[in-house]
Amino acid sequence: xxxxxxxxxxxxxxxxxxxxxxxxxxxxxxxxxxxxxxxxxxxxxxxxxxxxxxxxxxxxxxxxxxxxxxxxxxxxxxxxxxxxxxxxxxxxxxxxxxxxxxxxxxxxxxxxxxxxxxxxxxxxxxxxxxxxxxxxxxxxxxxxxxxxxxxxxxxxxxxxxxxxxxxxxxxxxxxxxxxxxxxxxxxxxxxxxxxxxxxxxxxxxxxxxxxxxxxxxxxxxxxxxxxxxxxxxxxxxxxxxxxxxxxxxxxxxxxxxxxxxxxxxxxxxxxxxxxxxxxxxxxxxxxxxxxxxxxxxxxxxxxxxxxxxxxxxxxxxxxxxxx
Ligand code: FAQ
Numbered sequence: 001x002x003x004x005x006x007x008x009x010x011x012x013x014x015x016x017x018x019x020x021x022x023x024x025x026x027x028x029x030x031x032x033x034x035x036x037x038x039x040x041x042x043x044x045x046x047x048x049x050x051x052x053x054x055x056x057x058x059x060x061x062x063x064x065x066x067x068x069x070x071x072x073x074x075x076x077x078x079x080x081x082x083x084x085x086x087x088x089x090x091x092x093x094x095x096x097x098x099x100x101x102x103x104x105x106x107x108x109x110x111x112x113x114x115x116x117x118x119x120x121x122x123x124x125x126x127x128x129x130x131x132x133x134x135x136x137x138x139x140x141x142x143x144x145x146x147x148x149x150x151x152x153x154x155x156x157x158x159x160x161x162x163x164x165x166x167x168x169x170x171x172x173x174x175x176x177x178x179x180x181x182x183x184x185x186x187x188x189x190x191x192x193x194x195x196x197x198x199x200x201x202x203x204x205x206x207x208x209x210x211x212x213x214x215x216x217x218x219x220x221x222x223x224x225x226x227x228x229x230x231x232x233x234x235x236x237x238x239x240x241x242x243x244x245x246x247x248x249x250x251x252x253x254x255x256x257x258x259x260x261x262x263x264x265x266x267x268x269x270x271x272x273x274x275x276x277x278x279x280x281x282x283x284x285x286x287x288x289x290x291x292x293x294x295x296x297x298x299x300x301x302x303x304x305x306x307x308x309x310x311x312x313x314x315x316x317x318x319x320x321x322x323x
Contacts, residue, residue: 015216020146023089035145036090040097043083044108050076052116068165075158086147102287111198113276120187126166128195134159135229144216174240189245197268199226230258
């Protein structure tokens with residue numbers, strides 16, 4: 001007990017001195033659990049997050065936009081891979097994490113349970129969803145767990161490109177025909193509030209924020225990041241002639257921030273509980289993809305076994321390639 005106490009003190013002092021925790025370092029069990037929880041949820045979000053946009057790859061309006069969207073969706077899959085790998089450094093297996101997702105036991109971001117109804121939604125996702133993701137993830141480049149922080153550096157570079165491609169779509173549509181502008185406005189109306197919910201519950205209602213801030217897993221709170229996102233995004237909407245769907249939105253000279261209206265936390269709770277518009281569809285799509293990919297996993301495992309057997313076989317004059 002006494003030893004654990006002093007280890008915890010030394011651990012905290014090590015973090016306070018801005019050192020990174022590495023996989024083989026001693027860490028409190030709850031630190032390990034929190035990092036695994038957050039990284040696996042994050043990885044699942046990236047992978048489930050491929051679905052709403054993948055829905056539009058075959059219907060992209062030009063070859064250029066198709067290429068860009070295809071690259072973006074592939075990037076999200078790659079982010080999932082880095083994050084699953086980073087989580088595996090803490091002793092949890094990728095199979096277990098994916099199994100939890102497929103069985104509906106694991107969380108992933110609420111935002112990916114909303115439908116993509118038309119091409120303007122590709123703009124709104126890139127601009128708002130990737131924009132919110134960047135706001136959250138730039139701080140994660142400085143998170144205290146080394147493998148997570150390092151994975152985030154590359155992820156953030158790619159998310160910046162995603163945000164720009166989404167804003168470009170919105171910019172073109174907002175400057176297009178009245179029908180195109182109306183589509184862009186409608187997409188903003190539908191994605192704005194769910195994007196604000198991505199940052200998680202208000203600080204006062206967030207069970208994990210205080211400890212995660214103390215351990216420097218999170219470097220900013222949910223409300224701080226949400227405010228940063230609003231302050232950055234409102235002028236972007238104004239610049240392209242769109243209106244943020246919030247009648248309470250107002251610049252506050254005193255605080256130097258935008259005041260914004262109340263978030264519908266009941267909607268957030270329902271979506272996180274599995275009752276959002278697309279939760280069932282998303283899990284069904286992931287399960288189907290997993291089953292259809294079984295032959296790839298079988299082939300890769302068989303190949304790896306064959307390679308191992310070859311490496312273990314004694315070298316002989318008749319079989320020199322076994323070396
Ligand atoms: N949806 O006490 P807190 C992306 C849960 S990636 C669902 O505040 P915490 C890229 C939370 O897990 C987007 N659940 O928790 C992309 C906790 O439940 P638990 C994902 C949510 O962990 C773009 C409970 O509520 N990004 O978009 C949500 O300190 C386009 C209490 O919450 C990340 O995952 C939510 N929105 O803070 C991909 C970033 N919010 O586990 C494709 C890493 C909260 O106790 C296309 N994660 N919950 O049962 C984080 O920074 C944190 O985990 C927060 C939540 C900020 C999400």
